[in-house]
Every structure is written in C-alpha cells, then in structure tokens.
C-alpha cells in the first residue's frame with residue numbers, strides 16, 4: 094500500500110503578500126479570507142514527519158494557524174527574501190524535536206544563507222539561542238523520512254532555482270522556465286503546486302496562462318497554483334480555470 098502524503102499550503106502569496114501594504118484594489122480589500130495570502134511555503138507530511146519547504150517571513154503565524162508542531166527538515170527552493178526570512182522561527186522546532194534540523198538547497202542558496210544569517214552559522218558561541226541547522230548542498234536525489242527527494246532544476250528569470258518532487262507530488266514555486274531535462278522528471282505526477290503570479294507575463298514568474306500551458310504539457314492530474322499576487326481574485330479565477338486546476342489558498346490541505 095502506498096504511504097499517504099499530506100500537503101498543507103502554509104502560504105500562497107507573492108513576495109509582497111496579499112493584501113499588499115497601501116493597496117486598495119478589490120482583491121486587497123476583499124472580505125474573502127481566501128484572498129489573504131502570506132508568503133509562499135508548504136509543509137509535506139509523510140513517513141511520520143514533516144518537511145517544510147522554505148521559511149517564509151510569516152512562518153510563526155503559518156505554523157500557529159495550521160497546528161504545525163514538528164519540522165524534521167527544510168527544503169529551500171532559492172534564497173529570495175520571501176522564501177528565507179522566517180528562518181529564525183526554526184529555533185522552536187529544534188526545541189520540540191530535541192535535535193538539529195537538516196536544511197537542503199542548491200550551492201548558491203546555501204552560500205547565501207550562510208552569508209545573510211551569519212549569527213546562525215558562525216562558529217562563535219553566543220549566549221542567545223539561535224536555530225541549530227545543518228546545511229546540505231543538494232546535487233542529486235537524496236532520502237528524507239524514507240522517501241526520495243528529487244531536486245528539479247528550474248529557471249526563475251536569470252536565476253537557477255530548485256523545485257522538488259517527492260513521490261507523485263512536485264512543488265515548483267518561483268520559476269518561468271522548465272528545462273527539457275527537468276520536464277522528464279515530471280512524468281506521472283499526480284499533483285503539482287506551481288507558481289503563477291498574475292494574468293500578465295512577468296520576467297521571472299509564470300503568468301497564469303503560462304502555468305496552465307505548462308500543466309497541460311506535463312499532463313499532471315491536478316494543479317494548484319501558488320505565489321499569487323493581488324491581480325488574482327480567488328473566486329473569480331477559480332470559476333474560470335480548466336478542470337483539475339485551481340488557485341490555492343492559505344491553509345489548503347491536499348491528500349495524496
């Protein structure tokens with residue numbers, strides 16, 4: 094029997110979050126709670142543990158809202174601020190786990206984390222409690238909680254970033270190009286969470302239309318779009334999307 098996997102969408106917003114500070118547009122002032130988007134991150138639960146993807150600035154609030162009380166490991170897609178600035182909140186998970194937390198990313202991301210968060214990764218001992226993290230450079234498939242994690246190389250404008258596949262699920266947030274060798278890694282997917290920023294094309298993110306086209310090309314059964322900006326009204330867009338495709342919302346839980 095296949096092990097069950099549960100994916101919790103902790104956040105599905107673009108880098109500014111929705112509502113966007115100072116904006117009075119229809120989505121930013123909407124009363125629909127599904128139009129309130131914290132920065133993009135997911136939690137993948139399987140094998141008796143939880144794998145967090147990215148540490149969004151709202152990580153603490155996201156964990157409280159979704160009753161997350163365990164993080165065994167973190168996968169980093171890339172080092173943009175909206176994907177890493179909640180890293181300090183991992184402290185409490187060290188305490189709950191009574192162990193170090195293993196963090197995985199590509200070489201550039203790991204280097205950037207070391208640079209930006211010197212207080213976490215310096216060898217100097219401080220009296221304050223900093224996250225206990227062990228960084229790993231990903232250079233191929235690796236095992237985590239008894240399943241293989243397949244890194245998927247993607248382009249986010251000029252920057253190489255990672256998506257991740259575990260079983261028949263793939264998470265690909267910030268990107269606007271999937272190289273042919275990565276397309277091969279997406280065969281037979283059941284669920285894909287894919288970044289789609291807005292209606293209009295953008296230099297570093299897929300637009301909604303481009304996301305739909307990619308999903309069709311991949312032939313995936315079910316697609317949930319993430320990293321959404323304030324262009325996209327939850328109800329309005331979902332009423333128009335093809336079958337099997339939907340905008341995500343903070344707190345969405347999908348079982349596989």
Ligand SMILES: [Zn+2]
Pocket residue numbers: 107108133173175176267320
């Ligand atoms: Zn982002």
Ligand SMILES: [Zn+2]
Pocket residue numbers: 112113116117118119120121122323
């Ligand atoms: Zn707005």
Ligand SMILES: [Zn+2]
Pocket residue numbers: 171173249267
């Ligand atoms: Zn980014």
